Amino acid sequence: MKPQSRSTKRQAKSHRRSRASRIGLGPAIGEPYTIFSRRMKIWITFMATVASVVSPMTAHIYFPALDALAEELNVSNSLINFTLTSYMIFQGLSPTIFGDFGDMAGRRPAFTVAFIIYLFANIGLALQRNYAALLVLRCVQSAGSSGTLALSYAVIADITPTAERGKYMGFVSVGVNIGPAIGPVIGGLLSQYLGWPSIFWFCAIFVVVWLVPWVATVPEMCRNVVGNGSIPPQSWNITLLEFLRRRKTGDVPEPGPKRKLRFPNPLGTLAIAFDKQMSQVLLIAAVIYVNFILVAATLSTQFAEIYNFGELEVGLCFLPYGLGCCLTVVLQGYVVDWNYRRIAKKLGVDASHGRRNEIGDFPIESARIQPIYPSLLVGAAAVIGYGWALQAETSVAVPLVLVFLIGMLVPSTFSILNTLIVDLYPGSTATAAAANNLVRCLFGAAATAVVDYMLDAMGRGWCFTFLALLMVACLPWLRFIEKRGPHWRAEKLRRKNSTQNGQGGPGPTEAK
Structure with missing residues (x-):
């Protein structure tokens, strides 16, 4: 019996090794996933997190100044509100250009060009x-x-392998979610005490303070340009510190392969957006985002109407929302990584750090989607409770507590989907993230344009109940994607290999 038991164990171990090799997620052979030190990875993540604050903060810092702008420019509130809708439209379109630019030329030049445009716009x-x-x-x-x-999401995919990506994505999501919380508070303070132009001066100073260390210290990390960091970038794409070091020592490394720059092509984003699997993930992320953005977009008007709050008081009401967001997205990132390791262990896959970033037929959909279910369900209940608390015009403490719960549970779900999206397109992470941004922002712009009509026609309670039920309807859809996702990816790989090999059968790399 004993030899048979050992033989069984050997067979099981051999099967697990075969499974790990087949799905392409075994330990890395040769080079590590990235040569950047842990300290540098933390610094890059910090800079990406701060950068991710800018867009949502800029959208929301403007809210407390709407009445003052309408009065000074002598225009109606509806015309001022149109500047919110136009902002969200460009918020969806812009990443289609900069995502492709970042995947082609590198993250450093893409960030620098984007924020220089932003700087001059704020001055104007x-x-x-x-x-x-x-x-x-x-x-x-x-x-x-x-x-x-x-x-910002692409930067994290550049420096972290799949197994540890969740927690780093969580930190960037803090920046995305804290922007809507601190924006109205800062905007309210500046508008009330220094006038509305000070809001734009603040944004200009903020981005200059970020740009200086970015240009000076953050190396290029785009894998299409520098691989795992071991390939030298173009001479014009080095840090200021590296430029000064080369001037001092005369040490010029052998240049990497030349890269042809072209005008960014937004059609790559559209191709990803219409992919069978990706389009479904993007639609679900958009539905969840609409719930998040409509709670934020209507909070100021509803609280001012019900509780007669002023600009600063309304701005402070966003703090529970932001606090809830920040608490959960970081924790959720660790949960996502834990779930990845749990599934990898169950399949006999080595989940150690430093492996190659190949998904193969590993069920990455299950690893990412499973933690969403409880958050989405409880978050939907909180949205319903929030709507009816506003309908009943209860004590302000009730909607504030529910806003805190919504902030904890709803944003964390679409931040997990952000991680899945970049997992599915490892070679075009910025373009994939741009596709996500395009779809959710266009949905958000349409939703913010009609939400006032919904509130008038349905009432606060039924309006938010309807929005929450849309999220609940996504639960079986997510389960469907979780089950069918690996099959869709295998089909796509077969078609790709068939095209490359000029034959109908599967290519030699299908097993990876």
Whole structure:
């Protein structure tokens, strides 16, 4: 019996090794996933997190100044509100350009160009006193800042392998979610005490403070340009510190392969958006995002109407929302990585750090989607409770507690889907993130344009109940994607290999 038991164990171990090799997720052979030190990875993540604050903060910092702008420019509130919708439209379109630019030329030049555009737009906004200039410059401001959202997620995919990506994505999601919380508070303070132009001066100073260390210290990390960091980037794409070091020592490394730059092509984003699997993930992420953005977009008007709050008081009401977001997205990132390791262990796959970033037929959909179910269900219940608390005009403490719960549970679900999206497109992470941004922002722009009509027609309670039920309807859809996703990816790989090999059968790399 004993030899048979040992033989069984050997067979099981051999099967697990075969399974790990077949799905392409075994330990790395040769080079590590990235040569950047842990300290440098933390620094890059910190800079990407701060950059991810800019676009959502800029969208929301503007809210407390809407009445003041309408009065000074002598235009109606509806015209001022149109600057919000136009901002969100460009928030969706801009990443389609900067995502492709970042995947082609590198993250450093893409971030730098985007934020220089943003800087000059803010200077123009602070100086303008005309509605047409306000509308155009808000679009330019959005174009400059919004492209960096996709780039921030791509940066994390550049420096972290699949198994540890969740927690790093969580940190970037803190930046995305804290922007809507601190934006109205900062905007309320500046608008009330220094006037509305100070809002745009603040944004200009903020981005300059970020750009200086970015240009000086953060190395290029785009895998299409520098691989795992071991390939030297173009001579114009090195840090200021590296440039000064080379000038001092005369040490010039052998240049990497030349890369041809072209005008960014937004059609790559559309191709990803219409992929069978990706389109479904993007639609679900958009539905969840609509719930998140409509709670934030209507909070100021609803609280001002029900509780007679002023600009600063309304701004402070966003803090529970932001606090809830920040607490959960980081924790959720660790949960996602834990679930990845749990499934890898169950399949006999080595989940150690440093392996190659190949998914193969590993059920990455299950690893990412499973933690979403409880958060989405409880988050939907919180949205329903929030709507009926506003309908009943209860004590302000009740909707504030529910806003905190919504902030904890709803944003964390679409931040997990962000991780899945970049997992599915490891070679075009910024373009994939741009596709996500495009779909959710266009849905968000449409939703913010009609939400006032929904509130008038349905009432606060039924309006938010309807939105929450849309999220609940996504639960069986997510389960369907979880089950069918690996099959869809295998089909796509077979078609790709068939095209490359010029034959109908599967190619030699299908097993990876």
